[in-house]
Amino acid sequence: MKLKPIVIIALIITATFAWPDLNRPVVRSTDGEEHIAGQLILKLRPELRGRVNITTGDGIALFGIPNLDALNRKWRVNEIAPLWRRPEVGPVARKYGCDLQYLIQFDVDQDITPVGIDYAGLPEVEYVSPNGYMRFDEEPNDPSYTRQWHLVNIGAARAWGVAKGHPRVVNCVLDDGLDLFHPDIEPNLWINTPEDVNGNGRFDTLPYPDGDIDGIDQDINGYADDVVGWDFVYGDPIPMPEGTDTHGTHCWGIINAVTNNGIGVAGTTWNSSAARRPACGEKRRRARA
Ligand SMILES: [Ca+2]
Ligand SMILES: [Ca+2]
Ligand SMILES: [Ca+2]
Ligand SMILES: [Ca+2]
Structure with a gap:
């Protein structure tokens, strides 16, 4: 399954939110695209809006959604970061599901392809993409x-x-x-x-x-x-x-x-x-x- 490429630009980083490590190595895939090692971006289906409850236990970050959490445990996801940073979700952000996008992080040496295929197979997930890197x-x-x-x-x-x-x-x-x-x-x-x-x-x-x-x-x-x-x-x-x-x-x-x-x-x-x-x-x- 081909992962949909996307580029995420971290324009706003607040001091109160712990982002996953954005200083990780940059990996170049065979098609020339670059991404940050051991990270993926998930977009969840609109039905899950308001149901995500991020917690961490035993070093595993969880969504509070059983199917997602099963894969988080399998791939030992240690960070989940929502890409939408504001408390309010305006009509445009809501229309495009900006508040449904999450960055997950796992072992830096883990090939992201099998992980992405796993998550893309869940009915709760609309798409999965590498955390693309643009120079x-x-x-x-x-x-x-x-x-x-x-x-x-x-x-x-x-x-x-x-x-x-x-x-x-x-x-x-x-x-x-x-x-x-x-x-x-x-x-x-x-x-x-x-x-x-x-x-x-x-x-x-x-x-x-x-x-x-x-x-x-x-x-x-x-x-x-x-x-x-x-x-x-x-x-x-x-x-x-x-x-x-x-x-x-x-x-x-x-x-x-x-x-x-x-x-x-x-x-x-x-x-x-x-x-x-x-x-x-x-x-x-x-x-x-
Ligand atoms: Ca000639
Ligand atoms: Ca001529
Ligand atoms: Ca000639
Ligand atoms: Ca020259």
């Missing part, structure tokens, strides 16, 4: 990250703790040339697969068959050999900088530099990819048509 601040290992004050100003580390983008999210950068083969850029370049005729997942500027330049517009978008984008100034598929132009590379890097690779800087989007895409020009042409 709100995640900082990359790029050596120049600490000098990127703009990332601090926008709270990037906190955002990255929630989401780090995805390569399927493609940004379009319109600027001057891009240093396509910079080690902090190339791995995040969007690749126009039909034009990557030698099929190696990167842009090779040599003529085919040694490279991708064959003069054919494989994806029929009006631009031949646009593997990573297009140079709209000179009308060719290699949008490298001319002379000392660095503005495009600089801006592209702010957005999309390869992040957490131990090289150079961090990009704002962490995992997204980007290109100087003909699609941008196409949209403008369609708009004018």
